Amino acid sequence: MIRASGWRISGGSGSRRVAGLLTVGAAVLLLVVCLGPVRAADTLRPVSERFAGSDIREVPDFQKHVIPLLGRLGCNSAKCHGSFQGKGGFRLSLFGFDFASDHAALSAEATSENGTRVNRSTAAASLVLRKPTLKTDHEGGKLLEAGSWEHRLLLRWIEAGARGTGRSKALVRLDASPREIVFGDNQSEVSLEVVATWKDGTSEDVTGLCRFRSNDDSVVTVDSKGRSVVAGIGDTHIVVFYDNGVTAVPIMRPRGGRSLEPPGGTFANPIDGFVAAKLAKLGLEPSLVCSDTEFLRRANIDITGSLPAPDEIEAFLASKRPDKRSRKINELLDRPAYAAWWTNKLCDFTGCSPTAQTDVLEVGQAMAIQWYRWVHRRVADNVGYDRLVEGIVLSEGRQGEQTAGEYSAEMSSYVRRQSPVDFSQRPTMPHYWTRNSIKEPRAKALAFAHSFLGIQLQCAECHKHPFDRWTQQDFTEFTRFFEGVGSRGGRVGFPQFAAARAGNVIRWPYLVARTAETRELQLLGSGKVRLEAGGDPRRPIMEWMRDPGNPWFARAFVNRVWASYFHKGIVDPPDAFTPANPPSHPALLKWLTAGFIDNRFDMKWLHRQIAGSQAYQRSWKPNATNRRDRRNFSRAIPRRLPAEVIYDAVKQATASTDKLQEVRNNLQRRATGFLSMRMAGTYAMNVFGKPSRSLNCDCERVNQPSLLQAVFLHNDPLIRMRLDESGWIDEVAEVSTGPGAPATAADRANWIRLAWLRTVGRPPTATEVSRAERYLATSRSIPDGLRDLLWALINTKEFVLNH
Amino acid sequence: MKPSTMLMALAIAFLLDRVASADDGTRDAGASRSAAVQTKDTAKPKRASKVDLEKLATQLKAAVANGKLTEEEAVARYRKAAAGADGKKSTAGFQQLAPAALVAKLTYKGKKGKDYIVVFEVPSRDGEEESKIVFVGERFRKQFARTKVGVMTSIVVGGAGGGAMAMKGKGAKKGGANTFYSIVIGRLKSKDVELGEFTLEVDYITAIYGDRSLKQTVLGKTVKVVGISGAWLDTLLLIKRGETLKFRSGTLQGTTFSLSPKATVLERAVPFDPATYPVPAESFRGFRGVVVGTITEKSEQGYELTLKINSIERSQKSSRATNARASVGRLMSMRGFFDQEFRTKFGDLKIGDRIRVGAVHTDPTVDSFTVVEELQKLSAKPDGAEGKSGK
Secondary structure, rough: OOOOOOEEEEEEOOEEOHHHHHHOOOHHHHHHOOOOOOOOOOOOOHHHHHHHOOOOOOOOOOOHHHHHHHHHHHOOOOOOOOOOEEEOEEOOOOOOOOOHHHHHHHHOOOOOOOEEEOOOOOOOHHHHHHHOOOOOOOOOOOOOOOOOHHHHHHHHHHOOOOOOOOOOOOOOEEEEOOEEOOOOOOOOEEOOOEEEOOOOOOEEOOOHHOEEEEOOOOOOOEEEOOEEEOOOOOEEEEEEEEEEEEEEEEEEOOOOOOOOOOOOOOOOHHHHHHHHHHHHHHOOOOOOOHHHHHHHHHHHHHHHOOOOOHHHHHHHHHOOOOOOOHHHHHHHHHHHHHHHHHHHHHHHOOOOOOOHHHHHHHHHHHHHHHHHHHHHHHHHOOOOHHHHHHHHHHOOOOOOOOOOOHHHHHHHHHHHHHHOOOOHOOOOOOOOOOOOOOOOHHHHHHHHHHHOOOOOOHHHHOOHHHHHHHOOHHHHHHHHHHOOEEEEEOOOOHHHHHHHHHHOOOOOOOOHHHHHHOEEEEEOOOEEEEEEEEOOOHHHHHHHOOOOOOHHHHHHHHHHHHHHHHOOOOOOOOOOOOOOOOOOOOOHHHHHHHHHHHHHHHHHHHHHHHOOOOOOOOOOEEEOOOOOOOEEEEEEOEOOHHHHHHHHHHHHHOOOOHHHHHHHHHHHHHOOOOOHHHHOOOOOHHHOOOOOOOOHHHHHOOOOOOHHHHHHHHHOHHHHHHHHHHHHHHHHHHHHHHOOOOOOHHHHHHHHHHHHHHHOOOOOOOOHHHHHHHOOOHOOOHHHHHHHHHHHHHHHHHHHEEO | OOOHHHHHHHHHHHHHHHHHHHHOOOHHHHHHHHHHHHHHHHOOOOOOOHHHHHHHHHHHHHHOOOOOOHHHHHHHHHHHHHHHHHHOOOOOOOOOOOOOOEEEEEEEEEEOEEEEEEEEEEOOOOOOOEEEEEEOOOHHHOOOOOOOOOEEEEEEEEOOEEEEOOOOOOOOOOOOOOEEEEEEEEEEEEEEOOOOEEEEEEEEEEEEEEHHHHHHHOOOOEEEOOOOOOOOHHHHHHOOOOOOOEEEEEEEEEEHHHHHHOOOOOOEEOOOOOOOOOOOHHHOOOOEEEEEEEEEEEEEEOEEEEEEEEEEEOOOOOOOOOOOOHOOOEEEEOOOOOHHHHHHHHHHHHOOEEEEEEOOOOOOOOOOOEEEEEEEEOOOOOOOOOOOOOO
């Protein structure tokens, strides 16, 4: 092992940097489907053939054959002997990750009835054979046919002494064939073949020993032998599990039974090339380009979390420039609202919450606002995502040689009521680590993996991850990185905080991140890292994440941004990067990720690419081919406005003309801005699904519609207050009932047009104008009529949806 | 802390006070800053130059005590040594300490020679030796006048402004925010549900924990309330301007309250009227006994009830109320239901329920009574036990 800058990763054949190691490490099982050929000449024939006859000399291997077979039969699943309590006194490790304990359990005396589970002298009398063949009672039913190859395999293993596994063998590749299945007109089923390659170079057809799962049964079903049967139009994956390996096979059933010609020519935006290629394979035609008003509203909402202002809409519609959309995207990315909205999103998945910090709400509020401001400054300055994350990951409490007193003075200066110092100027932001909710190293590991890697390690906390390669050992070692990371120095109570607010210096807890003793730890299957005593254990993780070869860090962010624009991730859910949940467009994700890294993690570059694509600018209106498509970006998927956006949108729709700009730019008063923290927990935010940021899950933000939301928009006091105190209605009242001439027909038409522009972002149709005029004519007054009109528009689907 | 260490700390403080006073007029500030520094240094005797200075200080103190040196000579020697140790002149020989907050026990205050000193002891942690902080100077006499010996106190030492600030656990803080838990009742004048602020005209303040004298500074005035967030904003949204509301305050700074983070109360209330509000009559103050009453108001968050007194069932001998019976038919405010003994029963109570409850009015300056010993829900109809009168 070579040491440099305090840490190194050692690989199998020597030392190398992280990226090099990843090519043989973490990424290998993800990439195997792209490697071929699947079955070489020296590949062992499948066990189903080798153990089909009665005269068998081969001795099955416990790790390679026996445990995978028990897994395929379901014996070590959670509902059977893999449960924590086991079944019938017999407990196996869940999904078979602990060979020693499984072997011990199999070799032990049965407790539920007489006999041994494995009877080496009379193999056929072993309970592991008698039970699944129902020679004796078995709650799990019949799982084996006597005389089948499965039965023979287990029998032969017992006859040969039922030996376990000394040191576990390393699986290096799991290849499935075909690598991709596109079901044609006359094709309804395909059988998969799976080959495992071990570290010693041997390979074997393990099809009969794998577990198979379809990610969408409405497209394809798969049986225990790997036989895939088409069920409907669309695309999905069949996931294959064997030993510690997981691989996925893309399955497609084109519409009409055949793919279309791949698109020719080049695409101005490479994203469209990737999307078009997949659509052609599926026989889908993309929807038409959306209208200018649809684009403007959609881009405003997705980029800035705001509705477009009426004058902005008019100007955009009037513009004849061919590049007006790309210019608008650039303009939106330069607005303060962009920084506010995307800070809000970053706060979502990093877990910025007043309640997570401390149980003293006022202190929590202040810290959460500091967190928001710190991120906001960097998003506004378009600091690279890696540098932004570095400021969080490698954050410090006492900086440099700072004494405790100086640190307390510094922290107190941020919260004092008079002339507070701007926390965002601080080089690092320690609140991520000092949250009460992640005090334990275990909780830190889970939160970190979710926030910055887009992976969920929860399962591996207790057992091998069922859909990923993570074992308990992986999780435990990752957890140990965070053992020396935590808050020191007590807590800030309400009286102390009140004193700090009044301008006094109080003692603040501070973050410490030091390795207690030199140790080597496995970094999520990517090789070993040496941590020196006294060093910052988070540094190697940060350097590993920053490495272009890291399989998660950049991809997770790219995918989250994509999901925010399309309401569907390329990997979906966006925080579930597992081999069992592969990307719908792997080449697209790879290209975007590489571009993001090449552009120094420039977040605005990423936004420009995505928002500038045709795929993003498609209409929500489906055509005859893509009505059911929700994962291939052939059309826009209408989705409800997020909680904060609805709050701000209602406010904007009712604001006076001279306040419109202020409403959009005053982040102190925007739900997507600093108000975000204060508003957490209000009814408005709860009912529209603003996350409390207490879980390690992107799913915490709820985008589903509900009846309560409809009721809220109908008559919640907040909506009533906005309408009753509408500055715009007051303006109208001044003109329509003022001392000047009464409102003219042109005035009324203008107000009706403005009502539409303010809410749904488009001019009204002739029919809508006519209906609105009729209503105004019968209203008690024009302001009353317009108030009703605004209320009605706010209660339309068109208002509440981003379409 | 060893006695010798304490003596040394005192000596250093004493010496440096003289140094500071000799240099400029900021005698107290310099003294306290230096004292804090020295205390820090004594807790970390690893740095050679500081250790030498400590030894020297001890020796000089002994020399002064033995009459071998005058105080002036000792000061001069110490200044010379300090300058040599740090390569700077005496006062600069001590590092400038940034302001730091500490919780310490006041162990001594009074004259030491010609000087007034206040000594704090910082509790030991992890087996470390306790350290002491000494403030030297007349102004600390006034500053710590209300702080009793033996009381744990928050103090702030150091800082560019110099001097020391102290904040007792529950007491007032000079020039700063006061922890002031109370129920404030008033009429809403304006509100900003986004910034989480409102103003109200204060009609009545009760259930005060903190400096009760502050009550008079805001009663009848328009005050600002800040720090409303989360679900409390929903409550504020529903209260209209001009309506009466009540809230539990946490701090008071000038005329700005903050909402209490504990047992938070923010709700609409009936307009304040001394005759109909639960302000106890003079003849009822000091009451101890059992009353039967009907609940007219209940604060879930504050664990408080307002009762309409149906009868005085029993008065204890120790009751100081002169005519409790005269309060039958009036309202009384009761608190203290958060105690485990009453919490469950309190949860079951609702407005309109008749209850029998033990009540004690310990502090005549407070308007609410505390629940003690007994809490029983009664049937809707008055029973025979009612009607008994107290004194």
